[in-house]
Amino acid sequence: MMSSETTILNYQALLNERKLCAAECPSCKTLMLPPRLFCTKCHKRGTRWKVLSGRGKIRSFTVIHIAATTHAADAPFVVVVVRLKEGPSITARLIGVNPLKPEDIKVGASVVADFEEASGPTSDQPDMRLVFRPYLVHK
């Protein structure tokens, strides 16, 4: 999969292998997440996958109390925008925190990517879904 075209479909296929990847421009090294076919800087096609560490910090977040029909069973849940160590940001759920204590979730806190099976009525073979967890330093 790592040599596949940097399409959204293949991004999901890589998530299914528990790999969080960005598209990288071989010319100017711009990293793009969500992945793109064409470099945002030099507009060249031929970007390639680069596996990311999954480490990052919370830029902002919310707790969804009233969800769309398809996610209603999960509410309340936390959604975070995370700035990854390598530069790009990504939006995903934050697990391992109490959604009823949003005051305990801090902008700037360290998180790490994880993967869980996406449930939902539309998926026959469930995809893996990117999520984040608090990154705990064990002293």
Add this chain to the structure above:
Amino acid sequence: MMSSETTILNYQALLNERKLCAAECPSCKTLMLPPRLFCTKCHKRGTRWKVLSGRGKIRSFTVIHIAATTHAADAPFVVVVVRLKEGPSITARLIGVNPLKPEDIKVGASVVADFEEASGPTSDQPDMRLVFRPYLVHK
């Protein structure tokens, strides 16, 4: 209902009373089907209901073999565009004919309106649906 505003909602309510009605402009007597709030000729509001005879002639038709999901169970079925005696035309199903013998359905043939319960997954309390039948002259 006959004194109600000539809205699409009220048109359906009149169908539920087994009445096929057009909107009539009190000024210029233009008859409008589908009904309208404003006269197509003089653009005045205040059109009123007029009950139609339900008698008319087939302008054109088709037999739906591949239907939308919501109508798939009914296929094949005949849809006709009928010019009503009073002037306006309306589109509806034609029942009482063999949909597999379209060559027996003739443009110009006389038909008469009837009403049947509309089935469908979305309706709690089924509405009446306008249909047409061949108009048979009993000698």
Add this chain to the structure above:
Amino acid sequence: MINVSVVGAGQTKFGRHPEYDLRELFSIAALGAIDEAGIAPEDVEAAFIGNLSSDRFNDQCHIAPMMVDFAGMKGIPATKCEAACASSATALRAAILALESGLYDIVLAAGVEKMSDLPTPGVIETLAKAADNTFEATPGITFPGIFAVLAVAHMHKYGTTREQLAAVAVKNHANAVHNPLAQYQKEITLEKALSSRMVAWPLGLFDCSPISDGAAAVILVRTKDARKYTDAPVKIIASTQASDTMNLCDRDSLSTLYAAKTAAQKAYKQAKLEPRDIDFAEVHDCFTIAEIIATEDLGFFKPGQGGPAVEQGLTRIGAEKTINTSGGLKAKGHPVGATGISQLRELYLQLRNEAGKRQVPDADVGLAHNVGGTGASCAIHICQRW
């Protein structure tokens, strides 16, 4: 410089309209604008109609010909324009460009949306489709959730408070009391606003604009022809639009909207005006935080000062910078595709001294700020008294 004027405006009451079909709502607004301009439907040469998603809300695509036909304008070119909640401001822009091209002399710009045909969860789901479905709606973020993320970032950066958010709702409800076409014509207290049910933390129900049905329309002509139709046309002196990436995650800042700032800069340049020259503005308060960010993006207040400004009453009618005399999306209602033209109608009324008890004293220049979706679109119009 733009050389187009508004010579007629119409609007339905905003709110729940189970009695009317989409085309019926449209025709009431369109024929209202046509009557006010003193023309007949046959005089209109082209129409641009904003609508977010009749496809999902009403099971109906291709609404533009249906709308004009139903309102007596059968045959004219009719195009639907869509840019989420900024749909009708983009329709307005397309109409302005059509007039500026010289190909048409009288153009209708309108917007219509009927959201209440769907049950509430369906509305939430449809609105979420105006965010990036794959990367943001699928993880579960809703439309209120998008703006909640902006609110958290704004609070973190500037210390903006929930009380300041609530102050937006309180002010806009107070203004809507005097707008007979508003969905909610009653005041609310700060306590009530703050105690409402949580939707997407930190935004409660009273931080959110409602689910609405409605339509709005304006008749546009070139400014040199405008006095043929009315003694008090309203000049449009700037019309700009900008876009941004859909995804929150792909943006440099989460406490400002790049598209709004870009469109505002271009609008001020086009009108040869500064933010201080704007007497009043209708801004896109789909959520309370959006009004605070808007007043900063538009240069009315410094970044971070939008919250304190509303709390101190600086945006009330007649104060330093009057914002949302109509009641805003929050209290006037937000039938998404109709909102941009409804904002323009408020400018039209204010600049003709026809706004009744919500009239801004000595208003000469007004601005309309219409944001689409997650902020991926923004269109700005500046209007001037004749």
Add this chain to the structure above:
Amino acid sequence: MINVSVVGAGQTKFGRHPEYDLRELFSIAALGAIDEAGIAPEDVEAAFIGNLSSDRFNDQCHIAPMMVDFAGMKGIPATKCEAACASSATALRAAILALESGLYDIVLAAGVEKMSDLPTPGVIETLAKAADNTFEATPGITFPGIFAVLAVAHMHKYGTTREQLAAVAVKNHANAVHNPLAQYQKEITLEKALSSRMVAWPLGLFDCSPISDGAAAVILVRTKDARKYTDAPVKIIASTQASDTMNLCDRDSLSTLYAAKTAAQKAYKQAKLEPRDIDFAEVHDCFTIAEIIATEDLGFFKPGQGGPAVEQGLTRIGAEKTINTSGGLKAKGHPVGATGISQLRELYLQLRNEAGKRQVPDADVGLAHNVGGTGASCAIHICQRW
């Protein structure tokens, strides 16, 4: 007279594209057009994008900013235009008006649709929403059914035959053999066309255009600037649009399309040309009967003569009136929102002598006829060799 020229065109292959997202298809077409025009994405000042219903097909609204951002044009004004299957011709018109207004110098007009994300019954249902849902889709009429009603009326009035309908499909499949971006690049026989499964009597499967994914894009500039970009720009000399009532039942005639006739009359007047001056045309053959009616509505053949004309080979490449060199919607494919711009691309290629084995000899003037939905919209563009 219109003073806009095409200086670049791009298109994806039409067909099923499970491997690509909507934005990926768009970016391939848009960057193709941009490259061909010899410009960079940053040079594009505004974009108008045709699309029928990403809302239903792809669960995604507000696609215009998403598309331009993904193709490297973040920030520019980007508006979606919708008029059912004529969506991208209306986007093209909006782009032309924007250039004629003088506000922009370089504008992108594009169209994109990805239909195959939905299973076939869902596609049928979504397309039916481009008819009047309450009065025609709800009784059960489908999109093929709408055109079947026109076919029956045409057959009744003029004696048009199923063989004549099939001749349209046979010709267009033969043309598509030479179009490397066509969905079906193989010939079919009259027998095969006639024996296909019934969809909506009298239209069989081979009377219908397929379910397709794809995108197309063009770069437009004012004609006076066009030679800066290419030695062989293609001039757009007419751009018109008209509408009609949505409902079949509300029309005077069921054997002609009023919107197409109206738009055609205006287009010939705008270009100061007659039907006989048109060397070739891309017409909207969503169904075989639609091409026959189109060649009559456009004045190429007398009413009732469209059927005999195709049967006699008068619309083959290089014959009396060459129709659908690209393969038409029938064989090239019909990703509905992309079709209008794809037609313009075919005109661009032909008028630059770049159409390869499907090149029309000595073609100087071409016409594109893009119909929306039930015929409630039609937009027509006429192009001329430089």
